[in-house]
Amino acid sequence: MTQKSQQTIMPLQVLTKRASDFAAYVKAKNLSNSIYTEAEEVAAAVDSHVAKFHSELLVYHGITGGKGAAKLIALVVMVVCLLMAASASMISNALSISLQERIKQMGMLSSIGATKGKNALAYI
Numbered sequence: 559m560t561q562k563s564q565q566t567i568m569p570l571q572v573l574t575k576r577a578s579d580f581a582a583y584v585k586a587k588n589l590s591n592s593i594y595t596e597a598e599e600v601a602a603a604v605d606s607h608v609a610k611f612h613s614e615l616l617v618y619h620g621i622t623g624g625k626g627a628a629k630l631i632a633l634v635v636m637v638v639c640l641l642m643a644a645s646a647s648m649i650s651n652a653l654s655i656s657l658q659e660r661i662k663q664m665g666m667l668s669s670i671g672a673t674k675g676k677n678a679l680a681y682i
Contacts, residue, residue, distance in 0.1 A: 589619045 586593065594611070601608045616622070617629075660681065667677050 589616070589621055591621055593621060 584597075593616070594608075597608045597611070613622075622630075664677050664681075667680060672680070
């Protein structure tokens with residue numbers, strides 16, 4: 559462990575159930591992505607292995623360990639899809655309003671005596 563990481567890790571609380579089975583809880587002041595490697599080093603020092611991390615809590619601190627990238631990409635994809643759907647509906651609405659206006663204008667021209675040919679020439 560580095561000098562900086564030794565300063566940030568608070569004392570371990572060890573609960574012994576059996577000689578080969580224990581749980582260690584670490585309270586850290588300054589968290590970084592190096593917490594995964596530091597935990598492996600501590601586990602190797604006591605001849606054990608790291609079983610699991612509280613990854614949901616670490617994500618709130620911005621620490622993903624490479625596992626949160628997929629969640630972030632999924633979130634970005636969902637937001638992009640939502641924006642695309644909203645944009646498509648807005649464009650469709652604008653075209654629908656334009657079409658309705660044209661139909662009204664064509665109806666007014668027809669009502670004052672314009673033929674179908676003259677009506678079509680008005681929009682070309």
